[in-house]
Amino acid sequence: MLQYVLKRLGIAILVAVTVSMITFSMIYLSGDPAIALAGETATQEDIQNIRRVYGYDQPIVVQYANWLWNALQGDFGQSHYLKKPVADVIFERLPTTMLLGACALIFALVLSIPLGVVAAVRPNSLIDRIALTIAVVGQAMPSFWFALTMMLWLGIYWRLLPISGTASWANFVMPSIALGYYITPAVMRLTRAGMLEVLSSDYIRTARAKGLRPMTVLFKHALRNAIIPVVSLAAVQFGFMLGGSIVIETIFAVNGLGFLAWESIQRADLPMMQAIVLVLSFFYIILTFLADMLNAWLDPRIRVM
């Protein structure tokens, strides 16, 4: 187990370093960063000055090392636009997005795992077909369309939910559904496929031959094994949701990281963009690492070696 953990950890760190290099090189996509940083009133002299102060005159490897070193200490530099430390702004917005992501994930799992299980227990039944339809339709609808339609019905016509902002828990309902709906097909399909496979396995037959109650067979013996790949998927999807919440946050005026990212992109606020990409990537890496660990813990074949 320890060996497994260390191996995974090593890979995670290596990936993180690579991602940080790619993110760092983003700054050179738009030309000379010093000019961008110097801003509107800068003279040639100012730009030279900035090059020196920010180290843009140094070899790129040194620049990268400095940047990474600062980033590791939580210093992502100054936002060009907001004129505040990037880290402060990000950590101010991160909780909102995390909350949204978590709600969306919970919604997705609560919807898709039971549907997947039922669909697997009764293949080709009405519920299976409904689940399949949800999956296929869900994959084909642009998310903003779904979000706006939901706003139209739940918000305007029926007045069930507040439309925008983050004032109360009710404000998170629509964005969470809109965001979570997009991962339900994948989770549902995987749960269904996993359950089908597990349910036809020999040890389920053994469990039934023991005279265990159907619920015990289903939940203790089947779901426990079928859920293992779903855990990985859920972690991966949670990472995707944090990065993919841009559209949803924009529509529902949720002032989270996705919204900040979008604003920063429009303002060409490079340090902010870099930091957000980096933070989200690290998040994803940590999540997949944790998912691996959870998997190992769920699956004794990995845990007990």
Add this chain to the structure above:
Amino acid sequence: MAERVLEVEDLCVEIPIPSGMLRPVQHVSFHVGQGETLAIVGESGCGKSLTSLAIMDLLPSKAKRRAERLVLDGDALTGMTERQMADIRGNQMSMIFQEPMTSLNPAYTIGNQLTEAMLRHKSVSLAEAKDRAVWLLEKVGITAARSRLGQYPHQLSGGLRQRVMIAMALMCGPDMIIADEPTTALDVTIQAQILHLLAELQDEFHMGMILITHDLGVVARVADRVAVMYAGQFVETGTAAQIFDSPTHPYTQGLLECIPIPGKTERGAHLGSIPGIVPSLVGEIRGCHFAGRCPYVHEACTAEDVSLRPSLDAGHEYRCVLSPQAAIANRNKQAAQ
């Protein structure tokens, strides 16, 4: 004769498939007494595993079971609800499967899986269940039994797992045990140990046992009575001695030629094989199911359905249009060639 634990009369299994109705088990009847071992033998695909699953009511959900009588310990299983059936499974009647590698749940410890049936069926404490599990593990020849309870299936070898499976089947002290090819997946050296163990335990606990196998060598060693199954039907039943000494049905004869039997087959003797393929079991088959492969086939075979009829000795039955004398004569002729 010992008291009958299990009585089966006219058991049928039907499975609807796109091209019609598949009938893998047709009108099977037999009974098993206390301490008695019935071996069901046949090629793979003949319906013997489905027969056992039908008794346990563990058929795939699409499959339908019908039976005139299906009685365990005097209780009719036929009219039972799924709930009542679940109360019997693993309790009065257990099953041992052929794949020890995959028949244990990889996510739970041996101890957990051993005790759960007992905790389900009997009002015992976890400690009591564990004690019985240890006692049984020792019985099936597993050393350091108590420490095994905390281990996971993947930490055990195939032979050990099959022993665990046997112990698991015995947890509630069943009256009836069905062993579906319990040794097929194992090493030859271990096969013998496991069989020996099964026979011993059956004797000790005085259980009825159905042993499903295609290995006639195994049958010869442990079975009291034998049923030969072909294409969904029993084609010959009788005591082990009757079947091995005077096989009457041409299929049984063919089977016995296929397999070297220790002490019965001479070294270097001619090993036969049965030409042809098993008929499709979709829809109705007129006449004898073996007609397509039988060396002695003639018009009468396909004219009408053939039913089981008594052979020369009492309790020995077979399903063929030929008289027992004629059938045995055919065999001897064949052997002489």
Add this chain to the structure above:
Amino acid sequence: MMRSILTGLAAAIAAVSLGVVPSYAGKSDDTLNWATDREVAVVDPYYNNTRELVIQGHMGWDGLLFRDATTGEFQPLLATKWEWKDNVTLEVDLREGVKFHDGSDFDADDVVYTVKHVSNKDNGVLTFRNVGWMKEAEKLASHKVRIHLHKPFPAALAYLSNAVFIVPSGHYDNAPNKADGKKDFGAVKPVGTGPYKMTELKAGEYILWEKHSDYFKASPKGQPTIGKIRFRTIKELNTQLAELLTGGLDWIWDVPKDQAERLQEQGQVTVENAKTMRVSYMAFDVDGDSGQKFFTDKKVRMAVAHAINREAITKNLVGPASSVIHSACHPDQFACTQDVTKWNYDPEKAKALLKEAGYPDGFEFDIYAYRQREYTEAVIGDLAKVGIKAKLTFLQYRKLRDLVWKGQTPINHMTWGSNSIPDVSAITSHFFSGGRDDPAKDDDVIKALAEGDTSTDPEARKMAYKKALAKISAELYWLPMFTYAKYYVYSKDLDFQTTPDEIPRFYSAKWN
């Protein structure tokens, strides 16, 4: 299993529908909610020059004078009396008994401090043009000051009323340091004398203002009546509309014509189309800095001018209060004449001109824009009809302005609101005095504008500006497009007056 989940879900939905939904509803909790798509992180009239802050500047701060938006007259605000001693000295008597939000009293020291701080270029006031004309303020008595100018500045009173807000003495002294060591003046907690005081700021989400209960009674702005005013950032127009229709918002603007007309038909909210000081223009890369040299040729510029159907865009996309303009200023501004070269819609002539210029099959170039994408798309559509293919790059204002300053835009289709100052100097002089925004840097124009900017004789100014405007239109440095008309949409509960200067006076709004 399934059933229990469904029951739970039903219970949750029931709970929500039984009124757990928090209501922002305006009138019921005495809060006016308004929104735009822009984020406001800095609440200070000098360190944030977005329109949102101009509006909130008038809520939180007072200038010395007050300009009546309808009559154009100046009225006393923090000043009670003002008098030009000569054309670079203005003497001002200050009002007594005015209190800042923090409870301190307003006096001459505050004016001296404010002028000293903002007129110092090192302090980095964003729109320095608004304040740079003042040299210093001199305290004559506890409530009397004298403001000295660098040079004669005829628009001084307009700027004093619209752009110079008084902060308490010492306001910026304890500003935190930025990472580069400079002071971050924008981070200071806002304090002014205005009718509302800021009580909450959640950057990027909302700014909450509360009634300033000690607001001085004699103010021409009137006494605030609505308890709270909340500004919210909502990016999506759809979301804004949805909030407005459900009572989550009380006021929005910049609603496109199509949507506004339909809202008007529905009759659930008040819809108003009002003039603004904002104009739309297209600036050509006259000297070819962008690398795409098409527009150095005047014939090509003329072709573009003839190709665009400004009447149709104005009528169909902008709104009834909008009109086509021909000179580089807003017709309501002082000295803005329309008596200049007019380029009418004539696609045939445009094609002929293109042929003459050597582009019989047209050409392809990049067009940049930042506001009301559909207006630019309409321009692109018109250009396509004469064979010019324009590729749109749509950016945020600041990013685009940077590109414009670097001269990298072949054509930029932009707008200018003149900071709501009703004087040509606020637009034409801003763009054509040879600065970074000047696409042509034409000496004649620069000279004429300088003359207009410094003269105090209105007639002389008119003459000078006319000369400049005529040259700009004749040479087509800009193609002036149209004046903006804004659609305001607000709750029927709200008693609100639109003004032509694009500064909604929320402080004087009332509930019906």
Add this chain to the structure above:
Amino acid sequence: MAVTEIKSDAVALEKAIEPSPGALLRRRVFSHMGLMIGGGILLVILAMALLAPLISPHDPYDQILDRKLIPPVWFDSPKVTWAHPLGTDQLGRDYLSRLFWGARISLLIGFAAMLISGVIGTTLGVLAGYFGGRVDMVVNFIITTRLSMPVVLVALAVVSLIGSSLTVVIWVLGLLIWDRFAVVMRSATQQVRGLDFVAAAEALGCSTWRILASEIMPNVTNHLIVVATIEMAHAILLEAALSFLGLGVQPPEPSWGLMIAEAKGLMFFEAWLITIPGTALFLLVLAINLLGDGVRDVTAPENRN
């Protein structure tokens, strides 16, 4: 075991009845509802795209501001005219013509992005699956790195930094969504590599490239087609999301995503304006997904969950 027995009987039976594998495949194709529906819709859209110049009633770029926002013919409005069967958009351009031309661009984006990502992902996946060992480790590492970068965010950032155009959108999407190709191709190749005929080819001394081209590739094609459809749908939806935020295809090009984005402001008033391209996009993505599922079912019925 019992289930296998039944299956083997059924298979034996099918074999006995069916004349040839080709006919069998044809029969499966034509009896698969999803495949037929998906294929049918896709054919119609493809025809629309290819024939756009011939069947469009108007020039899709031709704006007539006086005739803007004419509703489609089935609406009860005095403005309705058969000259514009689907009405006109907010700039008075014929909606039907834009829909036809938009099919071209949406399909082009989906197809081109899928092609780029397919080439990258398949190359990596097949190499990793075939060679295993170090190559596999490196490829796995690249895949993990790619997965940890948030797609929407990186796409937006890059497009905003280098400027948006059709080509840029295609390349950015193509370079970002190859991960699924790599993952699936890798495991498919691993499976095929273990089969006897590959070992036989190796034993015969065939060159590596020959084995890859003539033994491996033909046997992973069905997996490739399935992933290709998923990624094509994915690319089309991503473009729609980019367009929604104004960083997709630039106007006046009529991509379906852009048509939705342009019409979104009127969705509460003129819902048809967003419903028409929205439905088109939905049907396209649905058709592609159905096709993919169908191909999987038909070519590998044993994989059907």
